[in-house]
Amino acid sequence: MTPTDSSLTSDSDPRGSPPALVPASAGTGRSAWDVVVVGGGIGGLAVAGLLARAGRAVLLLEASPSLGGACLGVTQEGHPYDPGVGLIAGAGPGGALAALCERLQIALPTVACDPTLQVALPRHRVDLTRSVEGWWPEFRREFPDDESGWHELVSDLAFLAAEREELARRLPPLPPDGWRDRFRCWRRLTLQRAIGVTRPAARALHSAAVTPFRQTLGEYGLGAASRQALEACLWYLLIRGPDECSTLEAALALQRLRDGLAVAPGGPAALADHLAQRIREHGGEIRLRTRAARCLTERGRVSGVTTTTGETIRARWVVTDVPPDVLMGELWPVARGPFRRRRSAPGPWEPRRIAQVLGVAIPETFLPSALGYHCLVVADTERPARDDNLVFVRRMVDGPGEGAGGGLAHLCVGRFVPPSMSADGEGLGRALLDALDRVIPGVERVAVHRWLAPAPVLAELWGRPLGAVRYAIDSRAWLGRRGFPHRVGWPGLLAVGEWTYPGRLLSDVAEGAARVAGLIAAA
Numbered sequence: 001m002t003p004t005d006s007s008l009t010s011d012s013d014p015r016g017s018p019p020a021l022v023p024a025s026a027g028t029g030r031s032a033w034d035v036v037v038v039g040g041g042i043g044g045l046a047v048a049g050l051l052a053r054a055g056r057a058v059l060l061l062e063a064s065p066s067l068g069g070a071c072l073g074v075t076q077e078g079h080p081y082d083p084g085v086g087l088i089a090g091a092g093p094g095g096a097l098a099a100l101c102e103r104l105q106i107a108l109p110t111v112a113c114d115p116t117l118q119v120a121l122p123r124h125r126v127d128l129t130r131s132v133e134g135w136w137p138e139f140r141r142e143f144p145d146d147e148s149g150w151h152e153l154v155s156d157l158a159f160l161a162a163e164r165e166e167l168a169r170r171l172p173p174l175p176p177d178g179w180r181d182r183f184r185c186w187r188r189l190t191l192q193r194a195i196g197v198t199r200p201a202a203r204a205l206h207s208a209a210v211t212p213f214r215q216t217l218g219e220y221g222l223g224a225a226s227r228q229a230l231e232a233c234l235w236y237l238l239i240r241g242p243d244e245c246s247t248l249e250a251a252l253a254l255q256r257l258r259d260g261l262a263v264a265p266g267g268p269a270a271l272a273d274h275l276a277q278r279i280r281e282h283g284g285e286i287r288l289r290t291r292a293a294r295c296l297t298e299r300g301r302v303s304g305v306t307t308t309t310g311e312t313i314r315a316r317w318v319v320t321d322v323p324p325d326v327l328m329g330e331l332w333p334v335a336r337g338p339f340r341r342r343r344s345a346p347g348p349w350e351p352r353r354i355a356q357v358l359g360v361a362i363p364e365t366f367l368p369s370a371l372g373y374h375c376l377v378v379a380d381t382e383r384p385a386r387d388d389n390l391v392f393v394r395r396m397v398d399g400p401g402e403g404a405g406g407g408l409a410h411l412c413v414g415r416f417v418p419p420s421m422s423a424d425g426e427g428l429g430r431a432l433l434d435a436l437d438r439v440i441p442g443v444e445r446v447a448v449h450r451w452l453a454p455a456p457v458l459a460e461l462w463g464r465p466l467g468a469v470r471y472a473i474d475s476r477a478w479l480g481r482r483g484f485p486h487r488v489g490w491p492g493l494l495a496v497g498e499w500t501y502p503g504r505l506l507s508d509v510a511e512g513a514a515r516v517a518g519l520i521a522a523a
């Protein structure tokens with residue numbers, strides 16, 4: 001059978017039956033694929049692993065020579081550095097990453113961080129411990145006037161997050177085919193017919209989904225310093241400020257603090273290795289240095305991909321770990337009819353900022369003993385706690401014997417900077433060293449080793465132009481869908497990965513991969 005590519009329009013039949021499996025490309029052991037996964041980041045690897053384990057014939061294509069995507073680290077002059085991916089959410093009981101590891105029988109060693117995050121403002125320092133009970137003495141000491149406001153806010157956000165999780169648990173998976181079913185699900189997702197939550201909870205969720213967090217914050221009477229501390233956490237966890245995200249989005253992101261965060265001694269790249277191993281063990285195939293160019297469509301359904309070398313790979317399902325404009329080309333966006341996508345709306349994958357990181361190794365003796373794993377430093381109280389006014393410092397987990405041997409502490413110090421800023425200019429290097437000086441004042445021998453990752457290097461590491469870590473998101477359009485496959489709008493094409501979420505953490509990616517794998521396995 002020779003397939004004919006065709007653009008998907010509203011008059012093509014989106015409910016057309018899936019194309020029969022046809023021989024795949026030459027050179028593979030298999031004659032047909034159930035699923036082609038484009039992109040070998042954690043999202044792609046997770047969905048491929050789960051589907052291979054469920055007995056599906058899976059092929060994963062990765063454009064770069066290595067798997068792991070954003071999790072990849074680098075070694076420079078013998079020092080291992082990672083590009084910033086360090087904190088792991090959802091590794092505890094009931095968490096999305098723990099569930100993924102359990103299903104695939106992966107033992108990923110993690111060390112719980114306590115305090116989960118530290119926030120340092122010029123005249124305040126707050127440790128957000130694993131147990132929320134530990135927060136109250138901190139707030140009482142640093143922000144005595146705001147104590148009751150904090151109590152109310154934390155409890156209201158916890159309520160929202162819990163109700164949202166409950167709703168997510170009860171919702172049926174988004175059906176990949178059939179406009180009517182999709183519409184029904186979307187209505188539920190927009191809470192018009194919310195199931196499993198009480199009417200007041202549904203009302204609260206709905207209102208939280210449409211109210212900017214800044215507006216909600218104003219109702220709790222918190223002072224400027226309290227708000228800056230919150231803003232710093234939000235910016236670090238979500239890369240968005242209170243103006244840019246809704247109350248529900250903020251509640252879900254800040255819930256991570258209560259769930260607890262961890263670090264993986266082997267780095268998150270170890271997870272990628274484990275996942276790749278599982279894919280192969282279950283008969284899946286991984287092809288490195290193979291870049292998917294665009295999707296094939298047939299009878300109103302995505303039916304495979306072509307690669308940049310001109311190879312045609314056909315499959316019943318395509319799962320994309322990369323933004324769909326990469327694959328859909330002129331097919332994106334073309335949906336017409338009642339579910340029209342506004343052409344002018346920017347995609348959620350639009351890069352806004354890049355993160356520059358500086359790795360340093362300094363003598364242990366210079367470290368303040370109270371420096372935990374993750375410390376957020378706000379330099380200037382007059383400006384928002386974001387962008388270049390927010391410095392993050394992470395202690396890197398040393399390899400065996402390294403810490404003991406040299407007495408060196410490896411740190412990752414970073415700042416969010418706009419892409420317009422010269423990446424490898426001296427100015428940026430100085431700014432980062434200055435940032436370090438704010439955390440560990442008076443350190444004389446800082447630069448035992450330092451490495452500044454310029455934008456092109458990050459782009460290479462992350463496999464995306466400019467190594468985008470922040471996306472322009474229309475919150476209203478995206479809210480409530482965390483954990484659900486993105487409504488790409490083409491039967492046969494499902495999406496996983498960071499770009500499908502208002503959140504960005506590995507645990508969000510793992511949660512989405514489980515859902516997508518569940519949908520395909522059940523189909």
Ligand SMILES: Cc1cc2nc3c(=O)[nH]c(=O)nc-3n(C[C@H](O)[C@H](O)[C@H](O)COP(=O)(O)OP(=O)(O)OC[C@H]3O[C@@H](n4cnc5c(N)ncnc54)[C@H](O)[C@@H]3O)c2cc1C
Binds near residue numbers: 071504
């Ligand atoms: C600086 C930074 C710090 C972060 N910190 C944390 C953190 O502390 N904790 C946390 O949980 N999360 C963190 N994240 C987010 C986390 O790294 C991501 O959520 C996660 O790694 C994204 O995985 P992914 O599978 O969605 O995408 P990616 O990891 O980006 O994977 C996409 C893959 O697709 C490949 N690819 C691209 N185009 C093609 C193509 N056409 N064909 C085939 N392959 C293609 C790329 O090479 C890449 O390997 C951070 C991210 C960044 C950038």
